[in-house]
Amino acid sequence: MNWYLQSGKDSDIVTSTRIRFRRNLQGFKFNLKNNTEIEKLKNKIKENTYAIGYGLKYIELKDIDDITKMSLVEKNLVSAEYILKNELGAILINDEENICITVNDEDHLNIQVFNSGLDLENTLNFAIEIDKKIEETFGYSTNKKYGYLTSLPTNCGTGLKASVKVHLPALEKTKNIQKVFYTINNFGVNIDGAYGENTKEVGDIYQISNKRTLGVSENDIIENLKIVTEKLIEQERNARKFLAKDSIDLEDIVYRSYGILKYSRKISFEEAHKMISNVKLGTDLGLLPELTDSKVQKLILYTKPANMQKSLGEQYEILERDIKRAEVIKNIMNEK
Amino acid sequence: MNWYLQSGKDSDIVTSTRIRFRRNLQGFKFNLKNNTEIEKLKNKIKENTYAIGYGLKYIELKDIDDITKMSLVEKNLVSAEYILKNELGAILINDEENICITVNDEDHLNIQVFNSGLDLENTLNFAIEIDKKIEETFGYSTNKKYGYLTSLPTNCGTGLKASVKVHLPALEKTKNIQKVFYTINNFGVNIDGAYGENTKEVGDIYQISNKRTLGVSENDIIENLKIVTEKLIEQERNARKFLAKDSIDLEDIVYRSYGILKYSRKISFEEAHKMISNVKLGTDLGLLPELTDSKVQKLILYTKPANMQKSLGEQYEILERDIKRAEVIKNIMNEK
Numbered sequence: 001m002n003w004y005l006q007s008g009k010d011s012d013i014v015t016s017t018r019i020r021f022r023r024n025l026q027g028f029k030f031n032l033k034n035n036t037e038i039e040k041l042k043n044k045i046k047e048n049t050y051a052i053g054y055g056l057k058y059i060e061l062k063d064i065d066d067i068t069k070m071s072l073v074e075k076n077l078v079s080a081e082y083i084l085k086n087e088l089g090a091i092l093i094n095d096e097e098n099i100c101i102t103v104n105d106e107d108h109l110n111i112q113v114f115n116s117g118l119d120l121e122n123t124l125n126f127a128i129e130i131d132k133k134i135e136e137t138f139g140y141s142t143n144k145k146y147g148y149l150t151s152l153p154t155n156c157g158t159g160l161k162a163s164v165k166v167h168l169p170a171l172e173k174t175k176n177i178q179k180v181f182y183t184i185n186n187f188g189v190n191i192d193g194a195y196g197e198n199t200k201e202v203g204d205i206y207q208i209s210n211k212r213t214l215g216v217s218e219n220d221i222i223e224n225l226k227i228v229t230e231k232l233i234e235q236e237r238n239a240r241k242f243l244a245k246d247s248i249d250l251e252d253i254v255y256r257s258y259g260i261l262k263y264s265r266k267i268s269f270e271e272a273h274k275m276i277s278n279v280k281l282g283t284d285l286g287l288l289p290e291l292t293d294s295k296v297q298k299l300i301l302y303t304k305p306a307n308m309q310k311s312l313g314e315q316y317e318i319l320e321r322d323i324k325r326a327e328v329i330k331n332i333m334n335e336k
Numbered sequence: 337m338n339w340y341l342q343s344g345k346d347s348d349i350v351t352s353t354r355i356r357f358r359r360n361l362q363g364f365k366f367n368l369k370n371n372t373e374i375e376k377l378k379n380k381i382k383e384n385t386y387a388i389g390y391g392l393k394y395i396e397l398k399d400i401d402d403i404t405k406m407s408l409v410e411k412n413l414v415s416a417e418y419i420l421k422n423e424l425g426a427i428l429i430n431d432e433e434n435i436c437i438t439v440n441d442e443d444h445l446n447i448q449v450f451n452s453g454l455d456l457e458n459t460l461n462f463a464i465e466i467d468k469k470i471e472e473t474f475g476y477s478t479n480k481k482y483g484y485l486t487s488l489p490t491n492c493g494t495g496l497k498a499s500v501k502v503h504l505p506a507l508e509k510t511k512n513i514q515k516v517f518y519t520i521n522n523f524g525v526n527i528d529g530a531y532g533e534n535t536k537e538v539g540d541i542y543q544i545s546n547k548r549t550l551g552v553s554e555n556d557i558i559e560n561l562k563i564v565t566e567k568l569i570e571q572e573r574n575a576r577k578f579l580a581k582d583s584i585d586l587e588d589i590v591y592r593s594y595g596i597l598k599y600s601r602k603i604s605f606e607e608a609h610k611m612i613s614n615v616k617l618g619t620d621l622g623l624l625p626e627l628t629d630s631k632v633q634k635l636i637l638y639t640k641p642a643n644m645q646k647s648l649g650e651q652y653e654i655l656e657r658d659i660k661r662a663e664v665i666k667n668i669m670n671e672k
Contacts, residue, residue, distance in 0.1 A: 248601050248602055248659055249602075251601045252600055252601035252602050252662075255599040255600065255601055256595075256596055256599055256600050256601075258595075258599055259592075259594075259595030259596055259598055259599030259600070260592055260595055260596065262595055262599075263591040263592055263594055263595030263598075264588055264591065264592050264595070265584050265587045265588035265591055265592075266584055266585075266588050323584055326588075
């Protein structure tokens with residue numbers, strides 16, 4: 001089962017952890033625009049993919065159909081900007097999809113490692129292991145004073161972006177979320193909507209990531225992010241306890257959402273994700289034993305347009321999308 | 337099973353038929369206000385109740401508790417005005433509750449006979465039979481020119497009010513209902529919200545009744561009401577066919593309503609009746625085979641405050657009412 005359908009530590013609140021390293025290879029200019037040079041870079045990476053190991057496969061973006069491209073965006077494995085606009089790009093990805101490396105984005109390589117739940121240390125260690133292997137293979141652009149060099153100066157140093165996705169429905173429902181965000185904003189982290197950075201918040205899922213990459217160690221970055229995340233977990237758990245006091249109101253929201261997901265014959269993405277957020281809160285509180293974590297993760301992922309189409313394995317009109325979404329939801333909920 | 341939990345002819349649209357005769361006894365003044373005279377009238381009726389037959393029992397309003405009083409109002413067997421304000425009143429009622437005669441309302445007797453579905457002829461014939469029996473027992477105030485005399489001149493003549501309750505969700509959803517009402521208004525009928533006359537419309541149920549009582553025969557009155565009702569049935573069926581064309585939208589409304597009724601943990605009267613109206617439309621269209629007509633009738637009746645309390649057989653706070661309503665609904669839906 002793919003990592004994004006599994007549950008991990010604290011996954012009642014933290015849905016996933018990501019570690020990303022921006023790296024640039026020796027012997028190539030930063031931010032390549034020249035086609036010949038881009039092809040040269042890609043060939044070098046392609047030839048060495050097997051040597052890197054980890055079951056990684058080299059795939060050119062031009063060989064990926066649009067639906068698959070969008071399904072990768074929806075899984076948060078790549079940014080929409082990169083995959084849709086970069087015709088000469090390529091990715092290295094393994095079957096489990098917990099490693100996804102993009103080629104020739106802002107930087108030559110964007111090494112990403114994912115895990116379910118809150119697991120910053122292990123994910124970082126695994127990412128460092130892969131990073132070392134790639135460094136041995138190609139050699140990186142580094143500088144004694146700054147560390148790893150990147151296309152944009154703001155990313156250099158560690159080149160590390162560590163992030164977690166958190167599900168905060170109770171802070172949202174108790175209207176405490178802005179206050180909490182205001183507070184943690186002082187701790188050197190960014191807060192973004194779930195679907196990439198700077199997008200609107202859907203289904204009460206937010207991404208928390210480090211701001212600084214330069215002048216701090218990898219361990220300090222993830223330690224700080226961990227402290228902030230644990231603070232958030234504590235706040236969200238308190239809010240859930242508060243809501244559970246007047247439990248009939250909470251149960252009503254959870255079960256109604258369950259009923260709508262189960263019985264609607266057409267449902268928009270926005271409504272589905274609002275209902276799924278409520279239902280996820282219900283499973284996390286033990287109110288819906290019939291709904292496993294894996295089913296909830298499937299509901300989150302397979303209701304997104306491209307993954308929906310891939311899971312249905314058929315073409316359909318945009319007008320039918322809300323109808324198909326209701327079908328997909330019913331199928332997932334009725335799975336044995 | 338009581339008549340109001342059964343289904344009858346055209347009961348996909350007509351939920352019930354009622355025939356009412358206003359009658360006044362010989363030897364008593366109209367519109368009695370004097371307590372001694374009222375007691376005299378009641379004693380005469382009480383003494384003769386067994387002789388009238390039909391399993392009727394004589395019950396003084398002062399011997400009925402408030403919840404039972406309100407439950408009779410919710411079943412539309414008596415008006416709230418009569419039962420709550422008339423301390424010296426009494427009713428004759430049978431176990432099936434398809435006959436309910438009020439004593440000393442505007443008129444000495446208000447003879448009412450009920451049936452499920454559209455059944456004007458049989459209900460009228462049965463009411464006439466009872467009426468004759470009572471006339472033999474007491475003798476009525478009549479006049480050769482006007483017929484039966486009543487407290488208010490507008491009710492004299494036949495003293496007959498024939499009415500049907502119709503469920504018109506499709507005309508409502510297609511926004512044709514005002515147009516249809518405007519048209520049938522010319523055919524000598526009144527249109528009222530479901531819960532007594534001049535109340536707001538809840539759950540898309542309306543009452544259609546004759547306007548005139550004087551100068552027309554009983555048969556003409558019900559014949560005209562029948563024609564209007566059949567016209568309404570035709571219009572509602574056409575609207576349902578129209579909605580069924582875009583069946584996914586209709587199914588979505590029906591099944592979502594089913595899901596909300598089944599899973600909500602608290603629900604207001606207004607919301608419940610909106611959802612029940614949609615679900616009733618679903619059963620009438622064969623979309624919800626698991627929900628019998630009888631269950632729908634129970635949902636309509638036992639979600640009303642007083643019948644809810646009677647069906648639960650326990651006291652509860654007004655604040656708990658929406659929670660209890662959700663419980664009652666779940667119990668009815670889960671009945672084998």
